[in-house]
Amino acid sequence: MASATLRRGILDTGPGALSWVKLNTPCEGRKIDMRLNGLVLALVLFSFAIGSHVQAGGNIEAGKSLALACAACHGQDGSQGLMPNYPKLAGQNEKYLLDQLHMIQSGERVAPLMAGQLNGKSSQQLSDLAAYFASLPGFKGVSTDDKLTLGESIYRGGIMEKGVSACTACHSPSGVGNNLAGFPRVAGQSQEYLVEQLTRYREGTRATDEKTGGMMRQIAGGLTDGEIQALANYIQGLQMSGE
Ligand code: HEC
Numbered sequence: 469m470a471s472a473t474l475r476r477g478i479l480d481t482g483p484g485a486l487s488w489v490k491l492n493t494p495c496e497g498r499k500i501d502m503r504l505n506g507l508v509l510a511l512v513l514f515s516f517a518i519g520s521h522v523q524a525g526g527n528i529e530a531g532k533s534l535a536l537a538c539a540a541c542h543g544q545d546g547s548q549g550l551m552p553n554y555p556k557l558a559g560q561n562e563k564y565l566l567d568q569l570h571m572i573q574s575g576e577r578v579a580p581l582m583a584g585q586l587n588g589k590s591s592q593q594l595s596d597l598a599a600y601f602a603s604l605p606g607f608k609g610v611s612t613d614d615k616l617t618l619g620e621s622i623y624r625g626g627i628m629e630k631g632v633s634a635c636t637a638c639h640s641p642s643g644v645g646n647n648l649a650g651f652p653r654v655a656g657q658s659q660e661y662l663v664e665q666l667t668r669y670r671e672g673t674r675a676t677d678e679k680t681g682g683m684m685r686q687i688a689g690g691l692t693d694g695e696i697q698a699l700a701n702y703i704q705g706l707q708m709s710g711e
């Protein structure tokens with residue numbers, strides 16, 4: 469029973485996770501184990517441990533009552549920010565949300581408008597909030613035609629000459645990210661918010677990616693303003709198949 473549920477949870481998270489399920493089948497395990505490099509395997513195992521902990525921790529109903537205070541800025545059900553540069557939260561990945569809530573609360577992520585919002589909240593309450601927002605249907609948006617092809621090409625292929633990795637590697641081709649690994653969903657997020665965050669990573673004023681070796685700062689470091697605009701426009705209109 470438990471293992472069937474776990475498997476379904478893992479299957480939902482994308483191709484990397486599928487390899488994990490396959491690893492469990494005795495005859496294929498060895499072959500696939502050899503193909504996975506150590507880092508990927510470690511990441512999957514690590515995030516699996518954390519992810520399952522998070523999923524067990526948060527109470528959606530309790531989170532829903534706590535979230536009443538958040539609606540003023542993040543919109544009814546977290547689906548639309550009050551200002552264009554306020555993030556949408558509905559359907560964001562649970563582990564990512566929880567990580568950010570802890571970092572905002574501790575001040576590691578500087579977010580002046582969030583100041584005070586999380587004061588006095590226990591770890592359990594932060595888990596409840598993360599579980600609630602993650603349980604809502606994912607946000608959606610629409611792209612304009614402005615530099616759409618450039619945005620798509622960087623999202624899918626990166627910029628090799630500048631060492632900018634393809635965003636799909638971590639945020640997935642559909643933009644849903646990877647919950648267990650703590651990679652955020654970006655598809656449908658507001659363009660203004662995306663531009664602001666990518667710019668902050670580039671300038672180093674957002675350093676919440678420390679635990680993942682500063683990868684977003686490194687990637688955004690290679691992007692011009694125009695490329696950031698193009699990416700954000702493309703990403704805001706990314707639609708998930710199967711949703
Ligand atoms: C006064 C407005 C305001 C209120 C109220 C507010 N937020 Fe925020 N929140 C923001 C802004 C603005 C940001 C973007 C911060 C930044 O610039 O990095 C943000 C960011 C966040 C993020 C990070 C999202 C991401 O994609 O990284 C989370 C999570 C979050 N808020 C959760 C909450 C929760 C939970 C509550 C209610 C307990 C809440 N917020 C209440 C304005 C608000």
Ligand code: HEC
Pocket residue numbers: 555567622623632633634635636637638639650651652653654662665666675676677680683684687699
């Ligand atoms: C190697 C993995 C990896 C790659 C490749 C990657 N990202 Fe990220 N991205 C992350 C992680 C991990 C985070 C969360 C880091 C943190 O906690 O601040 C993140 C965060 C973000 C955020 C902030 C989301 C929010 O809600 O605040 C944006 C926007 C983003 N990435 C866009 C991109 C774009 C655009 C690209 C391609 C040019 C890209 N990423 C490539 C791993 C990656």
